[in-house]
Amino acid sequence: MKLTNQALADLPTGVQGPQYDHTARDIGIVHLGIGAFHRCHMAVYTDDVMAQKSGDWRILGVSLRSQTISDQLNPQDGLYSVVIKDSSSSTTRVIGSVAGVLFAPQNPQAVIQAIAKPSTQVVSLTVTEKGYCHDPATGELNQSHPDIQHDLADLAHPVSAIGYLAAGLQARRDADAGAITILSCDNLPANGQTVEKIVTKFAGLVDVNLVEWIGQNVSFPSSMVDRIVPAMEAADKLAFAQRTGLDDAAVLQTEPFTQWVIEDSFAGERPSWERAGATMVSDVAPYEDAKLRMLNGSHSALAYLGYLAGFNYVHQVMAEPVFRQYVDDFMRQEAATSLHLPTGMDIDAYRRELQDRYDNSALQHRTYQIAMDGSQKVPQRLLGTLRYHLANEGPISATCIAIAAWLRYLKGEDERGQPYEVQDPMADRFTAIFDEVTGDPSALVDALLQVQAVFGQDLIINARFTQELTYWFTQILENGVSETLSLYSTQ
Ligand code: CS2
Secondary structure, eight states: OOOGGGGGGOOTEEOOOSSSOOOGOEEEEEEEOOHHHHHHHHHHHHHHHHHOOOOOEEEEEEESSHHHHHHGGGGGEEEEEEEEEEEOOOEEEEOOOEEEEEEEOOOOHHHHHHSSSSOOEEEEETTTGGGOOOOOTTBBBBOOOOHHHHHHOOOTSSOOOOHHHHHHHHHHHHTTTOOOOEEEOOOOOOOOHHHHOOOHHHHHOOOHHHHHHHHHEOOOOEEEEOOOOOOOOOHHHHHHHHHHBOTTTTTTTOOOOOOOEEEEOOOOOOOOOOGOOOOSSSHHHHHHHHIIIIIIIIHHHHHHHHHHHOBBBOOOOOOHHHHHHHHHHIIIIIIGGGGGOOOOOHHHHHHHHHHHHHHHSSSOOOOHHHHHTTTHHIIIIHHHHHHHHHHHHHOOHHHHHHHHHHHHTSSOOOOSSSOOOOOOOTHHHHHHHHOOSSSHHHHHHHHHHHHHHTTTTTTTGGGHHHHHHHHHHHHHHHOOOHHHHHHHOOO
16 A cells, blocks of 8 residues: 555554644745655654644755655655664654655755745755765865855756755845744754854855845754664665555654754744754753764764674674774763763763664664765764863873774775775765875875865874874774774773
């Protein structure tokens, strides 16, 4: 049975449909980058709110690059199933909050007009770190980014999320459609301020008056988002269809855990997400830093070390004692101690909970998936921790091992000599460095640290850091990850 509005009356046992008449609700949110994460996170919170309360908060999804999602969701009336799994149980629900999906390249004006529509109160984003077209080390707009260059020249047909936001806000101003909130839900520090800075900078380059209008009419709250959502594979979809008899091209799977901390500064209306478990605060920064350094930092460490050593999934890496101990040390001794914690947060309990989440073998979360786009992730996941301890003479070995593993991963060949594609917007630059630099490992480290968009200017001149990093990079290169972690554990 194909999943559509009609099928809801007759869902298989064990699959729960929306608990409200979703077809009677209108759109109040435009979401840029409607991938798996958004559909297991904000769309679920919004679905929960609408089940409890009236309000027109359905989401119009926008896909900026891939037509797959619109092709999957539109024939299903926007409906999709979410399977929530841990090692012992699994529950399935159908989400009704997504009204449909626009494939942006097919009709850019439709996206711009949707942002300009008075009933749209929130434009949210999950476009991943690289979607901000910024310099990861500084958070500033990268004006030479090809997508930004394109959008500066032709804002009627944008290609970047930043271009769409600027064009949409311009149209909204011209239509006198009132205040609006831009809500970033990506794993970036101060994501609200970051997108504000980037959009405002871009706006100033195309339409000076727009900058003033944005200042008066648009708010950019920050938010911390958390839920592990592995990419769905064909085999998983097939297994779902066989188990339930439901034909759902857009089914997703995720973990039970979910968290959303939102800065409560909205320019217009918003759904009461707190009713669905979101936490509204005045300052998200302590939550965001804790999540980025503890979860995402350890995730990236596990991904690079684990992938190089031949592990496909996070739970497999966690099952190896020497890796598990390393991750525990990384979090306990270096990430946790670098933080200014949110009031009342029990960081030890948080660490243990993260380890339990990584152990979830039902998720099948690929190390290769997390390893993607390191140049955009490493600064906020690892370098903040590093800089803190360099300034305070704290421990840096575990963080240096994680950075060394990333640099080694950029070689594009694992420890068994198997080549793989390094998926990263800066991959060409890294490949050229590995091709051109010969000599001892320190020459490679030196060349890689010169990539200022990642490392800034301060780290390459810090002798404590360069020596420690070179030491661990050489160990990993010459002796492999497992031996390196064993060596680390004896220190
Ligand atoms: C992961 C994140 O792929 C990655 O880089 O670290 O997507 C992670 O699963 C989420 O941030 C969890 O909230």
